[in-house]
Amino acid sequence: SATATPPPPALAAPLKTSQFGNVKNPAALLRYALPVENKDIRNVQAALERISDDERIPANKARRLKLKQDISAASDALNGGRKAILAANAGAATQLDALAKGLDEFVAIVENAGSDKGLEGEANLQQIPIKQEALLNIVGAVEQGMVKGMAYDVPKQYAESMPTLLGRATVEVELQIANPPNAASGDDGRRKMTLELDGYNAPVTAGRFLSLVESGKYNNVKINRADGFLVQASGGGATSDPIPLEIRVANANRGAPPEYGMTFEDLGMYQDSPQLNFNALGTLGMAHSESDANDATSQFFWAIPDPRQGSLLDGRFAVFGYTTSGMEAVRELSQGDVIKSMRVVAGKDNLIRPKGYEAPASAPAVAAATEEADGGSSSSE
Known part of the structure; x- marks a missing residue:
């Protein structure tokens, strides 16, 4: 019967590192795999996906700075590309409004996140991946609406x-x-x-x-x-x-x-x-x-x-x-x-x-x- 086997020694090396780098989240990989060509929504997505790497920065101030930079990049991509995104998915206006509001809320969470911010800071740290996932779910829904077979x-x-x-x-x-x-x-x-x-x-x-x-x-x-x-x-x-x-x-x-x-x-x-x-x-x-x-x-x-x-x-x-x-x-x-x-x-x-x-x-x-x-x-x- 057909059995998956590890490659023999001569082939025991991976091919070129994937374009997705170290992305291990299946939801992220599925988003990247959608047949969507709209660069604006992809730029929003890419900035939000980078949050996963930002979270691993150990220093509180450096982490907050990088998180805010990527949230800002997502906001800029959304604001600058809204017209083009709606041209590709005319029914996405409500979703884009929710995304914009969520990004503003995300900034407020990040500004008060970290071990140097007391109990509230620790709680906000826990909220970062939750908020990221919620916003990426909206992005994924917008992208899915762009798929034309x-x-x-x-x-x-x-x-x-x-x-x-x-x-x-x-x-x-x-x-x-x-x-x-x-x-x-x-x-x-x-x-x-x-x-x-x-x-x-x-x-x-x-x-x-x-x-x-x-x-x-x-x-x-x-x-x-x-x-x-x-x-x-x-x-x-x-x-x-x-x-x-x-x-x-x-x-x-x-x-x-x-x-x-x-x-x-x-x-x-x-x-x-x-x-x-x-x-x-x-x-x-x-x-x-x-x-x-x-x-x-x-x-x-x-x-x-x-x-x-x-x-x-x-x-x-x-x-x-x-x-x-x-x-x-x-x-x-x-x-x-x-x-x-x-x-x-x-x-x-x-x-x-x-x-x-x-x-x-x-x-x-x-x-x-x-x-x-x-x-x-x-x-x-």
Whole structure:
């Protein structure tokens, strides 16, 4: 069965550092991955994303100065670009007003944040990431409103033979950990996750995964690999045709589809970064064997990044989404733990099946966990 394996020693080095630097927040990576070309809203976003780095500055005065500089940059970009932003999203006026008001409030929080400002200062420090997230959620909503469908056509040979996800979809996951770390304190081992699948950049891979979720192939299957590098499972009994390796280049021109069938190394693209990278804990990747990048079927994995060396998987395995909540459970999962269920909670209408494609049957009822992988017994390699 298809198994994700670390690259051999000759390839054991990451490709060029991603354009997103050290961004590890899945929500931020998903915002960057939207097919949006409006520079003004992107400038607002970039300034607010930098807050995450600003927070790590140890000195109170220096931190406050840098935070205020980036909030000011976001305000300037918003005020200067409002007309262009509304031209791209005519319904965003109320959101932009809320964003402007929130930025003013953010300045007030920052001016009184720090250990040198007493208890109020400590409390305001805790408010900084909360306010940042709230404002970035508004930015993300404005950007989503600018999306005008797919930025390219899925190649005909895949669009006519495989399910494709033309947009995004959300999947809820329920897990059962056999030996939870805090069992003595009443931890029952139940965990929940939310997955966001990105068909804008990986329509074939995300489409395959979502189709299998809908058919119940990931209900009651056991984790077959958990080694500190990745956590892997397979669709029980899935016998789907293989799908090609699918990786889209970061900042690709509108109209340019992903690269199919070959790794970035095979293509000589050593200086390129993938649009969807493995920076975030719980990044969703599709597994394939070491010898064939195009034999992926149903085995997928959650990645556990190593901050010391960058990702060894970028450009070699397809990313098709991110874990947006509950990602801490990835570090707790062990071989033999169970995915109790997966269900689609949003974006189902974005899944397009080709003419004549047989829709999967309804998800089966919860039953005993299985280790079946692609029609046979899985193994942890």
